[in-house]
Amino acid sequence: SKGINIIGSFCNDMERSILELKEILSCITDTYAYKNFIGIAISRLIINSCISSLGCITGARLGNLMTIKRVKRLFEDLFREDMKIAKARGIKIVPYCREFDYYDLMRPGLISKINRRRKLDQLGTQNPYIVSSILRNIENNKDTDVDYINGYFVKQGRILGIPTPL
Numbered sequence: 001s002k003g004i005n006i007i008g009s010f011c012n013d014m015e016r017s018i019l020e021l022k023e024i025l026s027c028i029t030d031t032y033a034y035k036n037f038i039g040i041a042i043s044r045l046i047i048n049s050c051i052s053s054l055g056c057i058t059g060a061r062l063g064n065l066m067t068i069k070r071v072k073r074l075f076e077d078l079f080r081e082d083m084k085i086a087k088a089r090g091i092k093i094v095p096y097c098r099e100f101d102y103y104d105l106m107r108p109g110l111i112s113k114i115n116r117r118r119k120l121d122q123l124g125t126q127n128p129y130i131v132s133s134i135l136r137n138i139e140n141n142k143d144t145d146v147d148y149i150n151g152y153f154v155k156q157g158r159i160l161g162i163p164t165p166l
Helices: 016-025 037-058 069-089 102-106 110-126 133-139 146-160
Strands: 004-008 030-034
Touching (some): 004 016, 030 037, 069 146
Parallel strands (some): 004 030
């Protein structure tokens, strides 16, 4: 795939240099500039903490992963843990790929639960062949990034007094 660039500022201010860099990079590949760069970075970290860890544990590709009810529940629980950390840090999460709105997924109630499960099904059907990067690294005898991906939330939970048992 072609890939994209995501750039931005950590201070919620779109600096001129960021906009100039976006213009240059856009000549090569799709480039998105965000005022809330920390929100997009943590958004990607959340989705990766759920997909990578569960994909590694089960050995399943994303398409198969999202067909297992217990895995979906674990995904939701891990997702909630991560969102509690972001909320406690005051980080406004940017929707993943501009359509996977994390706040919609957090809403309580039966209809929200149905929509959440539908979104997870959709995630699996749209990306059926994705293999967890952690699993791929283990299979290739390479170092994993699990300490970075999931470790961030564990460390922040410890600092903030928020349990992160998953």
